[in-house]
Amino acid sequence: MLYHDRDYKRCKEEEEEVELGRSAFRRDFGRLLHSPSFRRLQGKTQLFPGDESDFFRNRLTHSLEVAQIAKGIAQQINAKCPEFREQEIDLDAVEFAGLAHDLGHPPFGHNGEKALDECMKQYGGFEGNAQTLRILSRVEKKVQTETDPSDPCGVSSLGEDRRLGLNLTYRSLAAILKYDSEIPEKRNPGGKLHKGYYASEKPLVDAIKQHVGMPEASAGFKTIECQIMDIADDIAYSTYDLEDAMKGGFTHPMQLLAKVRGEADLVAKLLEKVKEEVEGATEQDIYVALNDLFPFNGDDEKEQVQEQDQGHKRGALEIYTESKVIASDAFMRSAYTSQLVGNFMRGIGVESRQGEQIRFSQITVERGIRIKIEALKHLNYLLTIMSPRLKVVEYRGEDVVKTIFETLVNDAKEGYLLLPDDVQRMYRRLPDIESKMRLVCDFVAGMTDRYAVEFYSRLRGAGASIFKPI
Structure with missing residues (x-):
């Protein structure tokens, strides 16, 4: 049931x-x-x-x-x-x-x-x-x-x-x-x-x-609903982070392929990540997956046959231009990521179980599709999130969060008095340090990026007016 x-x-x-x-x-x-x-x-x-x-x-x-x-x-x-x-x-x-x-x-x-x-x-x-x-x-x-x-x-x-x-x-x-x-x-x-x-x-x-x-x-x-959510998250993360990266001018398909083919260390890191989800994945699997995801390099056999029939073979400049258009043109970019999502979803199935165990039926993903999802997801991470421009944001955010937390739990300076009134009341009533720390952690974790920066600025003396509530 x-x-x-x-x-x-x-x-x-x-x-x-x-x-x-x-x-x-x-x-x-x-x-x-x-x-x-x-x-x-x-x-x-x-x-x-x-x-x-x-x-x-x-x-x-x-x-x-x-x-x-x-x-x-x-x-x-x-x-x-x-x-x-x-x-x-x-x-x-x-x-x-x-x-x-x-x-x-x-x-x-x-x-x-x-x-x-x-x-x-x-x-x-x-x-x-x-x-x-x-x-x-x-x-x-x-x-x-x-x-x-x-x-x-x-x-x-x-x-x-x-x-x-x-x-x-x-x-x-x-x-x-x-x-x-x-x-x-x-x-x-x-x-x-x-x-x-x-x-x-x-x-x-x-x-x-x-x-x-x-x-x-x-x-x-892991219920079937949780498994569905999990693979949907991977699909959205892998495709739409790529779309945002292309819109932001961080990359385009040919540039991603060039990076993979030109940096052995990158391929090794990518393979290590993919193998965590796909047992037995090989370097060749990575190349096949990326060539399918980014068919702009002239290696696609069907494209080559079609081009030969038409008496035309694309040169490097044409391929490069097509890749740049995919990244920069809103219509092309949206159509590209939409197609990826549809292809990924069609590779999903289920191994159903009987009786009460049906609620724990196993969501399955075709091996080739899973490799594509994982390769794209981790490639985005390694080339965009770990890029110098975003590492600056990372360093700043980590410092902001740590500073706010350490200030609020500083008993010597009664840091908890910086908390909103209702959170202060709970802080005073909680019986042990573990519960108090968790309460402060809940408060900091609930902050938006902008609110955290504003709170940090107040602590450093350049923030909003004291008449604006915490």
């Missing part, structure tokens, strides 16, 4: 008028859509800083694209696979996962994530996916275990954290649980980022598994 009554349960039961046609998943979708954390994604970097141009994607527009692609994949599976024609994947649940998947990203993207993880190494760490679960289940200010109009603080006077976030269904929470691994509470400085969930959310994760069920012993806990 793909869905059962336990999937629709919440941490705190509510009166839900399902007879009006609004499902529990649609209610979750609405709560997310109207939440401040979701709105703030518009002020968080995807690839390029938002103040550079109104063309470039931010975390909000990226999430909308992921949700649309995820919904399309689910519709495709429902239409093509007999098992899912009988019990369809819920499109609201899939779309919810796409919208929510980046909710936990801090200001300045992965650089802010790294900075906060360093600050929290001895207090449970920081990681974007773990933060997404925490925002949905605790940080958002919608539902509490007890409602007391005279004391609306999220932490009771006895130090009990009574926040329940958006109080979502267990199946919706399962849809964003990408990594079934508890992050250690204490880790060595300089250690790698650990993907998973915080120890503070361990009881919630146990409750999710109790309600949603567990996969067979050989499989990890």
Whole structure:
């Protein structure tokens, strides 16, 4: 059975008028859509800083694209696979996962994530996916275990954290649980980022598994909705970051191919990344994938035959010009990335399972398509995100986040007094240092890029007027 009554349960039961046609998943979708954390994604970097141009994607527009692609994949599976024609994947649940998947990203993207993880190494760490679960289940200010109009603080006077976030269904929470691994509470400085969930959310994760069920012993806990969201994220990330990079003048197809063919170290790094997802991938696989992705180099056999029939063979200048046009012309650029997305989606299928295990059916991707997605995604990272121009932004963002965090947790200077009044109140009531540090981390992680820069400027003496609220 793909869905059962336990999937629709919440941490705190509510009166839900399902007879009006609004499902529990649609209610979750609405709560997310109207939440401040979701709105703030518009002020968080995807690839390029938002103040550079109104063309470039931010975390909000990226999430909308992921949700649309995820919904399309689910519709495709429902239409093509007999098992899912009988019990369809819920499109609201899939779309919810796409919208929510980046909710936990801090200001300045992965650089802010790294900075906060360093600050929290001895207090449970920081990681974007773990933060997404925490925002949905605790940080958002919608539902509490007890409602007391005279004391609306999220932490009771006895130090009990009574926040329940958006109080979502267990199946919706399962849809964003990408990594079934508890992050250690204490880790060595300089250690790698650990993907998973915080120890503070361990009881919630146990409750999710109790309600949603567990996969067979050989499989990890990852519902079909979560898997669809995950591959949709990879598709959107790989293609649309490329589109933004081309629009920004950072690259064009022929330039990418030239880099790959001219730098052995780059190919080695690319292969190492691809092999993490595609076992047995080879260097030749990388070249084949990139030649298919960027068919502007005259190696395509069909193109050569067609050109011979027409009595014409393109020269290097024509090929180069075509590549530049793809990158610079809005119509051509959009058509190119749209075709990539469509091709990637058509390579997705599913290995269905029986009975209760159908909810953990395995999403599959054709090997060649998976190599293309991974190669494109990591090529973007290595050549654009790691470029000198963006490394400047990275360094600045990491410094801003660390400075704000260290200032707020400075007990000697009572740094917590810089927090907003409602957060201060919770800070005072929390009983231990770990909880206080996590609260400050939640506050910093929720900042937009612009707000973080403004806050930092205030600390450094050149910020906004004191009459503007924190």
